[in-house]
Amino acid sequence: MIYLDYQATTPLAPEARDAMLKWLDGPDGAGFGNPHSPHRMGRQAAAAIEAARDKVAALFPPGGQVIFTGGATEALNLAIRGSAGDGAVAFSAIxxxxxxxxxxxxxxxxxxxxxxxxxxxxxxxxPQDARMIAVMQVNNEIGVIQSVSDWHRRAKEAGVLFLVDAVQAYGKMPVAQADLIAVSAHKFHGPKGIGALWVRDGVALTEQQTGGGQEAGLRSGTLSPALIAGFGAAAALAQERMEADAAHTEQLWTRARDLFAGWELNGSESARWHGNLNIRRDGLDVARLMSDVRGVMFSAGSACASGSGKPSKVLKAIGLTDAQAKSSIRLGFGRYTTLDDLEAAAKAINAAVKEQDAWI
Structure with missing residues (x-):
């Protein structure tokens, strides 16, 4: 199988897996302790979490704290529901x-x-009563990179909070300046089930998940040392490899544009993360294509919505018709994708498309 769906999730980095294993050990390994317990095993687990927190924080702007969550969805809910004020939340159409x-x-x-x-x-x-602006840094479906620095400045001028969904940006490029930033570990070679909300110093939130008051009183629940250790290892590796990963992705992008030269690109080509290739061929039956090319893992849209049968709201928002949106595919690649993988996938996809064309 060839995996080209990096926006949905990424392969777990071996370094992240190794970091997790110690904290999954049974009684002999003694790595399964509750990090909120006062005994030795608990303190060891808590220390591992704080070490990982520092690694995760290193990829955020200075002057804030990292609150661990179960993923970016929970982090975004905490940011929106937990921020004070009765005004409107203004968010981009994508x-x-x-x-x-x-x-x-x-x-x-x-x-x-x-x-x-x-x-x-x-x-x-x-809106005159705005209390928050939410604009994602890199779109998960079409890969466009928003002018988040300008949006941050606009939010400051308006005196409102600025929330950034940095899920597709974190670990790949410098993260935007903001008041609140949400990320997810499995989007940059960490484990699933763990994410974080970065909260700028001075921003007040109220807890939305009540209980034991863990995570600075903002997110109750027992933390997983294994997941957080994997998160931290993935973050440290991303920081170390950011330039090399970006160069490799650029090489893949350049080749992919040649391999899919007859396709239309969805979204900006210049303001874009080049690990996301969202393209279309008018009249293409994407469901049939995915069935014909089962050995290549790619998406008909975002993984969250591609099984719904409905046109992508992102593609609709940029002016595509229902038919054009439904004839689009998304190819995502990165650190562990090889040129051979990409070329073999393109050969299979283009051959299947050619066969479809022959029937039209």
Whole structure:
């Protein structure tokens, strides 16, 4: 099998796996202690968590704290629901549903428009009662990189909080300046089931998950030393390899653009993370394509929505018709993708498309 779905999840780094194993050991290894217990095993587990927290924090801006969560969805819920104020949450039209649906459920909200390139203009009007702006740094479906520095400046001028979904950016590029930033470990070669909310110093949140008051009183529940150790190892590795990973991804992107030269690109080509290739061929039956090319793992949209049968809301937001959105695929690649993988996948996909064309 060839894996080209890096936006959905990434392969676990061996270094992250190794870091986790110690904290999964049974009685003989004594690595299974509760990090909130006062005895020796508990203190050891707690120390491992704090060491990992420092590694995770190193990829965020200075002047904030890392709150561990079960993933980015929980982190975004904590940021939106836990921030004070009765005003509206303004979010871009291509935000992940973890932002859009949570903002709608939390109360007043307004959708910020995007252009055909997928970019959200910071000069557009904001609701007068805005309390928060939410703009993701890198879109999970089409890979466009938003002008988050301009949005951060706009939020400061308006006196409102700025929330960034940095799930697709963290570990791949410098993370945006913001008041609140959500990330997920499994998007950059860490384990699933662990994420974090970075909270700028001075930003007050209220706990949304009550219980034992762990994580600075903001997120109750027993922490997993194994998951957090894997998170920390993945973050340290990403920091060490960021330039090399980016160069490798750029090489893959350049080759992919040649291999899929007859396809239309969705979203901006210049303001884009080059590990995301979202392309379309009008009239393509993507469901049939995925069935015909079962040995290649790719997406018909975001993994969260690709099984719904509905056109991608992101592709619709940038002006594509239902038919164009449904004829689009997303290829994601990165650290562990080889040129041979990419070329073999392209050969299989293009051959299947050619066979479809022959029937039209």
């Amino acid at each position: 935000e992940h549903s973890a932002v859009a649906d949570t903002a709608k459920a939390a109360g007043a909200h307004e959708v910020l428009s995007v252009g055909e390139d997928g970019l959200c203009d910071p000069a557009q009007n904001l």
